[in-house]
Amino acid sequence: MKRDILIVGCGIFGAAIAWALGRRGLGHRVLIVDRQTPAGGATSRAAGLVTQVRTDPALQALAAETLSAIAVLEARFGEDVGCRRVGALHVGSLAQQEPLAHMLTVCTEAGIRGQWQEKAQVLSQSPWLNPDAFDIAAFFPDECFVDPYLLASAYLRGALQMSAKLRLDTRVAHITHQAGAVTGVALEDGTALPARIVVNAAGAWSNLLSVELGLPLPMAPVRSQYWITERVPEFSPGTPIVFMTDIRAYARPEVGALLFGIRENAPAVAAPRELPENLQGFVFDAADPDGWGNLAEAFEPLSRYFPAIERLGIAHYITGPSTYTPDGQPIVGASAAVAGLLVATGCNGSGITYSAGVGRLITELICGESPFVDASRLDPSRALQIDPFSPTFLQTCAHARATKSTG
Numbered sequence: 001m002k003r004d005i006l007i008v009g010c011g012i013f014g015a016a017i018a019w020a021l022g023r024r025g026l027g028h029r030v031l032i033v034d035r036q037t038p039a040g041g042a043t044s045r046a047a048g049l050v051t052q053v054r055t056d057p058a059l060q061a062l063a064a065e066t067l068s069a070i071a072v073l074e075a076r077f078g079e080d081v082g083c084r085r086v087g088a089l090h091v092g093s094l095a096q097q098e099p100l101a102h103m104l105t106v107c108t109e110a111g112i113r114g115q116w117q118e119k120a121q122v123l124s125q126s127p128w129l130n131p132d133a134f135d136i137a138a139f140f141p142d143e144c145f146v147d148p149y150l151l152a153s154a155y156l157r158g159a160l161q162m163s164a165k166l167r168l169d170t171r172v173a174h175i176t177h178q179a180g181a182v183t184g185v186a187l188e189d190g191t192a193l194p195a196r197i198v199v200n201a202a203g204a205w206s207n208l209l210s211v212e213l214g215l216p217l218p219m220a221p222v223r224s225q226y227w228i229t230e231r232v233p234e235f236s237p238g239t240p241i242v243f244m245t246d247i248r249a250y251a252r253p254e255v256g257a258l259l260f261g262i263r264e265n266a267p268a269v270a271a272p273r274e275l276p277e278n279l280q281g282f283v284f285d286a287a288d289p290d291g292w293g294n295l296a297e298a299f300e301p302l303s304r305y306f307p308a309i310e311r312l313g314i315a316h317y318i319t320g321p322s323t324y325t326p327d328g329q330p331i332v333g334a335s336a337a338v339a340g341l342l343v344a345t346g347c348n349g350s351g352i353t354y355s356a357g358v359g360r361l362i363t364e365l366i367c368g369e370s371p372f373v374d375a376s377r378l379d380p381s382r383a384l385q386i387d388p389f390s391p392t393f394l395q396t397c398a399h400a401r402a403t404k405s406t407g
């Protein structure tokens, strides 16, 4: 069995895992399969923020690994992943003083640069912000955003150069196992692809493969969405990402326009079995297909920070499924019950950010090494009692997105 490591799904997680395996000299053992085009799922819809400013050390480390990987892809592989190192401002009311001070302390201790920023300086960086809307601000200069499709493609290209193989138009129907160990996958056309190790990186569809193995993954596909305004001169490409913490919204420059996203009070969630294979034209909520209801709900607070929104046209609306977990932790690790089965999903809206970290972690687990982060909270088996398809559970995951803090 030459290619004995099979990765199901060629989104950013599958590609980053193949890349990390390739860098460990294991590329010749890797086969990635996908039924669609590479990065054609949630990945190509992402806003591309790569944010290591977090309070959880494991998540911070996953993000830091991605920042290092981007630098390696640029310097050694000659890739342009559209990385814009514009930094991030976190702005808020006085009520945010304590949490932001805590964030600054935690990040500084972890070696992440950050500082309080005077209002005048904030406004010179982000002239679109209304100075009366916020009291305090902190700036983290190393935060960035990328083109997620380009980053996933760069991982994949690197993996293929390091001998991994990609097989498209390949629909996995089941992950097969015998006597407590993985044996490979069965395709929808009945073909068996043998493998000693299978990594389930099937994104929002992962539960369709893992539930039947007795491994329900505590996550659900929740609608993520953002809007891009028409182009105006004040949105110069160098303006930082801005997190408006009180109103749980963010914005970043996008080729002369402003891209902005919100955390809805009641996000739409999809039943995993009803999520189509091809997301083109998929509607989460028939009553509000374009998210206008959510935007209307957020409009008043948003326009306080961003008054120009009242006169600007919206040029684009992007939406897709992000897999949210009730505890906000991704799902990355090995199954305790089926040897050779690993899972990488449950991104909580941060899969681009975590990508190379997830690749490294899965590689270390495959190699039988101690992981570089404490992965105990990411354990795929942490909620074996749940029914991930039940309406109640889906709502729990939607609530997790609604209450997630920005950043």
Ligand SMILES: Cc1cc2nc3c(=O)[nH]c(=O)nc-3n(C[C@H](O)[C@H](O)[C@H](O)COP(=O)(O)OP(=O)(O)OC[C@H]3O[C@@H](n4cnc5c(N)ncnc54)[C@H](O)[C@@H]3O)c2cc1C
Pocket: 008, 009, 010, 011, 012, 013, 014, 033, 034, 035, 036, 037, 038, 039, 040, 041, 042, 043, 044, 045, 046, 047, 048, 049, 050, 170, 171, 172, 173, 201, 202, 203, 204, 205, 206, 209, 224, 225, 226, 318, 319, 320, 321, 322, 323, 344, 345, 346, 347, 348, 349, 350, 351, 352, 353, 354
């Ligand atoms: C609107 C939006 C904005 C976002 N913004 C950000 C952001 O700013 N920063 C950030 O870090 N993250 C962001 N995210 C989250 C990010 O997009 C995801 O975390 C990430 O793309 C997940 O990657 P993935 O590889 O797990 O899934 P996907 O990209 O969905 O890939 C899964 C792949 O598996 C394949 N597959 C599934 N089932 C099978 C099967 N049975 N057989 C064969 N192939 C199969 C699919 O075809 C697909 O290609 C955003 C998401 C959305 C929707």
